[in-house]
Every structure is written in structure tokens, then in C-alpha cells.
Amino acid sequence: MSISNKKVLIVGGGIAGPALAIQLIGQGAEVKIIEARTEAEMQEGLFFGISPNGLNILSGLVDISGLYKEYVPGTLRFYNSKGRQIAELDASYQKAAYGTSSIQVKRSAITNLLQEKLNGLGVPIEYGCRLQSIEHQGPKINIDTNKGLLAGYDLLIGADGIHSRCRKLVFPQAPSPTYTKMLSTGAVVKIPGWSDASEAVEMTFGEKAFFGFSTTNTGTVWWFNNYDWEQEPDRKAFQDPSFQQNIKKELLELHKNDYGKIREIIFAGSDLFAYPIYDMPPLEKWHTENVCLIGDAAHAISPHTGQGASLALEDSAVLAKCLACNPNPGLAFSRFQQLRSDRVARVIAQARKVGRAKSKPNPIANFFRDLVLKFFIHTEKKKMDWIYGYDVNKLDYGSSGTS
Numbered sequence: 001m002s003i004s005n006k007k008v009l010i011v012g013g014g015i016a017g018p019a020l021a022i023q024l025i026g027q028g029a030e031v032k033i034i035e036a037r038t039e040a041e042m043q044e045g046l047f048f049g050i051s052p053n054g055l056n057i058l059s060g061l062v063d064i065s066g067l068y069k070e071y072v073p074g075t076l077r078f079y080n081s082k083g084r085q086i087a088e089l090d091a092s093y094q095k096a097a098y099g100t101s102s103i104q105v106k107r108s109a110i111t112n113l114l115q116e117k118l119n120g121l122g123v124p125i126e127y128g129c130r131l132q133s134i135e136h137q138g139p140k141i142n143i144d145t146n147k148g149l150l151a152g153y154d155l156l157i158g159a160d161g162i163h164s165r166c167r168k169l170v171f172p173q174a175p176s177p178t179y180t181k182m183l184s185t186g187a188v189v190k191i192p193g194w195s196d197a198s199e200a201v202e203m204t205f206g207e208k209a210f211f212g213f214s215t216t217n218t219g220t221v222w223w224f225n226n227y228d229w230e231q232e233p234d235r236k237a238f239q240d241p242s243f244q245q246n247i248k249k250e251l252l253e254l255h256k257n258d259y260g261k262i263r264e265i266i267f268a269g270s271d272l273f274a275y276p277i278y279d280m281p282p283l284e285k286w287h288t289e290n291v292c293l294i295g296d297a298a299h300a301i302s303p304h305t306g307q308g309a310s311l312a313l314e315d316s317a318v319l320a321k322c323l324a325c326n327p328n329p330g331l332a333f334s335r336f337q338q339l340r341s342d343r344v345a346r347v348i349a350q351a352r353k354v355g356r357a358k359s360k361p362n363p364i365a366n367f368f369r370d371l372v373l374k375f376f377i378h379t380e381k382k383k384m385d386w387i388y389g390y391d392v393n394k395l396d397y398g399s400s401g402t403s
């Protein structure tokens with residue numbers, strides 16, 4: 001099928017949506033991309049990991065040198081609650097093995113690069129435009145948004161994240177994300193006297209909760225914390241300064257017996273970013289004949305292995321190739337799900353395992369963890385090859401024969 005001259009509407013201007021848009025424009029499609037957040041709101045979010053499998057796709061779309069203006073290398077050093085290093089997961093070998101090495105960057109560093117590229121292609125993202133409903137008119141798709149009707153599209157791509165409106169509209173029976181009883185909080189702060197760039201992210205198994213931090217090459221300190229929080233908080237509650245203050249108090253209490261640096265970091269700065277961590281049950285189908293979900297909308301992953309952005313970029317590359325190689329969109333979407341679902345399920349299973357390791361520490365388990373983690377991490381490095389070495393050019397994009 002040639003996607004050339006097809007009208008494609010992409011909902012969601014995060015990572016998967018813009019990455020796919022760039023590739024489909026390259027194939028001659030007429031692309032429109034909408035994003036519910038305003039341009040200013042797109043700067044929200046903390047830093048996250050992007051690994052070689054994602055970076056290698058991103059570097060084919062944009063000049064990734066911009067990411068290194070403010071970043072932290074992807075090496076992880078693990079500490080116990082007293083500040084003793086118990087293991088290291090080195091990332092420096094990755095460049096030779098995969099061409100790029102994992103890094104930590106702000107989400108907006110990636111979305112800004114993709115946005116600039118789309119501006120340069122003459123297809124700017126329409127911000128502040130939220131999908132509300134979908135209507136099929138013969139083979140064409142119309143959607144209603146808060147800014148009015150968008151009509152006459154051949155294909156609709158739902159790249160609208162974990163709480164996807166597109167998924168709810170197209171697959172009303174699909175399961176919703178479930179709250180994992182864990183919160184992720186964090187902030188970006190300046191601490192007087194702290195300016196030396198970190199060689200690694202410091203990950204601490206605190207006595208009661210997990211804590212990670214690093215200092216970027218510009219001297220900014222980034223930190224995050226995962227901890228158990230029984231009741232799912234209202235998403236609006238996070239904007240309330242008193243809720244944020246309560247969280248800060250709770251964090252200081254949780255880390256009161258951990259080594260001093262952690263409390264110093266929590267004290268610094270006032271604005272916290274906090275969000276509940278969800279788990280997404282697998283969807284039976286990611287697509288219809290002319291609508292397809294990608295990225296977190298199709299298979300959201302918890303942040304524990306830092307693979308959300310990389311999987312979204314992989315999806316974009318695989319879907320673009322499926323659309324180029326299959327005789328009709330239904331077949332292309334079907335092939336896309338076939339090529340992606342097992343891999344995505346494996347990465348998600350791994351993230352769940354890591355999440356459980358961060359949760360509910362107990363002294364006996366901690367004692368053994370401190371002893372064995374470095375040996376375990378050593379074998380873990382080899383086990384990551386299937387994730388980092390993923391090569392979208394080696395897949396068979398031919399028609400699956402069914403849609």
C-alpha cells in the first residue's frame with residue numbers, strides 16, 4: 001500500500017505521535033497532528049531514560065545532539081540505605097555495542113526536538129486540541145474536538161497516552177489502567193555547592209522507600225522517588241500546594257534513617273511533580289480497519305525500567321514500515337500488532353519485576369539483596385541485549401494475510 005496522499009490524523013503530540021508523523025510525511029502522507037496540552041504544558045514532566053533501541057530510532061528522525069545539552073549518562077549505581085554502593089549497572093559499553101548509550105533527559109527535550117522537526121516540515125502540532133468523539137462516515141473518519149470538527153481522514157492513529165480517549169472510544173470494552181498503589185514523585189532543583197555532573201544515576205534502596213537522583217552536566221539536581229501509597233489520588237490533587245507539602249513531609253519521614261544526602265535533596269526546592277503509577281492490562285486488539293493505537297495508548301508500561309519512550313519510538317518505526325509494506329491499512333495494523341505484542345509484553349513483565357523490587361522493603365530481604373545484587377546485575381547486563389539491540393530493519397513487514 002502506498003500511504004502517499006492518504007489523510008492521516010494523529011491524536012497525541014507526546015513521543016509516539018510526532019515520531020510517526022515525521023515518518024509518514026516522509027512517505028508522502030498528508031498528516032494532521034493534534035495535542036490536548038498547550039505548548040507551555042508540554043514542558044511538564046521529569047527526566048526519563050531513553051536507551052539505544054529508542055535513541056537509534058530517534059536519531060534517524062532528528063538531530064539528537066540537542067539532547068546532550070542537559071542530560072545524565074545512563075549508568076546506574078545502587079546504594080543501600082546507609083549510602084554504601086552495592087552494585088553498578090554500567091552503560092558505557094553500550095556505545096560500542098549498539099551505536100548509542102542510554103541517557104536520562106527531560107521528556108520535553110525529546111518532545112521539543114520532534115516539534116521543531118515537524119515545524120520544519122510545515123506540519124506544526126495543533127496544541128490545545130483535544131479529541132472528544134469519533135464518527136465513521138463510510139470509509140472516512142471524522143473527529144470532534146474542543147476546537148471543532150476535523151473531517152475526512154482515511155486513518156486515525158491514537159497516540160494519546162496511558163489514559164487514551166481514542167482507546168475508550170474505539171474499544172469501549174477494553175480494560176482501563178489499574179493503579180499500582182505506588183506513587184512516583186520528583187523534582188528538578190538547584191542545590192548550592194552541588195555542580196559536579198554525575199557519572200551515574202544514584203539509586204538508593206532506602207529503609208522504607210526507593211530514591212534516585214543525579215546531577216546533570218548543567219549542575220541541576222534531578223530526583224525521583226517511588227513509594228507505596230494505598231489510595232489512588234485524584235489527579236487534580238497534585239496541583240494543590242498543600243498536597244505537595246504533605247508529600248514532602250511524608251518523604252522526609254520515609255527517608256529519615258537513610259543517608260543524609262537524600263533529605264538534603266528533598267528539602268531543596270518547592271515544586272514537586274507527582275503522579276500515580278499505573279499498570280495496563282494487555283489489550284486484545286490495538287486496531288480496527290482504519291484506526292490504530294500506538295505507544296502508551298496500546299500498551300502503557302510503568303516507569304520502572306525507563307522503556308516507555310523507547311517503546312513508543314520503536315512502535316512508530318515499525319508501524320510506519322508496516323504501512324509502507326502492506327496492501328491495506330487493516331493488514332498493516334494487524335502486522336504491526338503481531339510484530340510488537342510479544343516484545344512489548346516481555347518488557348512490561350520486566351518492568352513489573354523491577355517495580356516489585358522497589359516496593360515494601362524488609363530488613364532480611366535487604367540483607368540478602370546487598371550481598372547478591374552485584375552478581376545479579378552482572379548477568380542482567382547480558383540479559384538486556386534483546387532490549388537494546390532491537391533492530392527494526394531486521395523484521396519481516398510482509399502482509400499477515402488477516403486483519
Ligand SMILES: Cc1cc2nc3c(=O)[nH]c(=O)nc-3n(C[C@H](O)[C@H](O)[C@H](O)COP(=O)(O)OP(=O)(O)OC[C@H]3O[C@@H](n4cnc5c(N)ncnc54)[C@H](O)[C@@H]3O)c2cc1C
Pocket residue numbers: 011012013014015016017034035036037041042044045046047048049107129130131132159160161162163164165166294295296297303306308309312
Ligand atoms: C505531561 C507528561 C509528563 C510525563 N512525564 C514523565 C516522566 O517524568 N517520566 C516518565 O517515565 N514518563 C513520563 N511520562 C510518560 C511518557 O512520556 C510515556 O510513557 C512515553 O513517552 C510514551 O509516549 P507516548 O507518546 O505513547 O505517550 P505520551 O508521552 O503520554 O503522549 C501522549 C500525548 O497525548 C496527549 N493526549 C491525551 N489525551 C488526548 C486527547 N484526548 N486529545 C489529544 N491529545 C491527547 C497527551 O497530552 C500527551 O502529550 C509523561 C507523560 C506526560 C503526558
